[in-house]
Amino acid sequence: MAYPEPLEALIAAFERYPGIGRRSAERLAFHALRDREARGLAQAIERAYKQTVRCSVCANVAVKDPCRICADPERDAGLIAVVEEPRHVEAMERSGAFKGRYHVLMGAWNAAEGTEPEHLSIRALVDRLAQGGVRELILATDPDAEGEATGLLVAEAVESAIHPAPLITRLARGVPAGSSLEYLHRGILEDALEARRPLGPPRGRS
Numbered sequence: 001m002a003y004p005e006p007l008e009a010l011i012a013a014f015e016r017y018p019g020i021g022r023r024s025a026e027r028l029a030f031h032a033l034r035d036r037e038a039r040g041l042a043q044a045i046e047r048a049y050k051q052t053v054r055c056s057v058c059a060n061v062a063v064k065d066p067c068r069i070c071a072d073p074e075r076d077a078g079l080i081a082v083v084e085e086p087r088h089v090e091a092m093e094r095s096g097a098f099k100g101r102y103h104v105l106m107g108a109w110n111a112a113e114g115t116e117p118e119h120l121s122i123r124a125l126v127d128r129l130a131q132g133g134v135r136e137l138i139l140a141t142d143p144d145a146e147g148e149a150t151g152l153l154v155a156e157a158v159e160s161a162i163h164p165a166p167l168i169t170r171l172a173r174g175v176p177a178g179s180s181l182e183y184l185h186r187g188i189l190e191d192a193l194e195a196r197r198p199l200g201p202p203r204g205r206s
């Protein structure tokens, strides 16, 4: 072990974060040691951890359960947008184009990165839909390979468990392939929502 144990522990802690390798973790750890504000950072993490909860309805991170959006009677409870991450909720809220509610999967299906279907809040979504009252589910996962696979996984889980299943749609192709929802401009998101399409061929026909 090259560094004193407490420093090594801090480096190891940073290294567990997505996209942070050993070198970045070392840089962050040394920066934190020099930084007069490091104690503030530690407190901020502690506070964020203690003062947020997961919404028991939509699985988003919130200060209260249910979250502000799930508790808002003005939001259409019959329309649910399924997104990968809380930051995608923020993006859609910033666009102002969506008046329904959300379900946050907390990730995308990515076996290579160790995210398996059971890590996503799909079970909670199915339980939520089983209570009835939802007429449309909009798959608003990222338009990349993981997002597509995740959307199909959600659709399959819902259609095999809920009869009759709500209409399942996906954001229109106005969303550039491979992009992330969070970087879309208001206009693009509005168009993609407006032109959303039913998933797959119409069912109930031969």
Ligand SMILES: [Zn+2]
Binding pocket: 055, 056, 057, 058, 059, 060, 066, 067, 068, 069, 070, 071
């Ligand atoms: Zn909620």
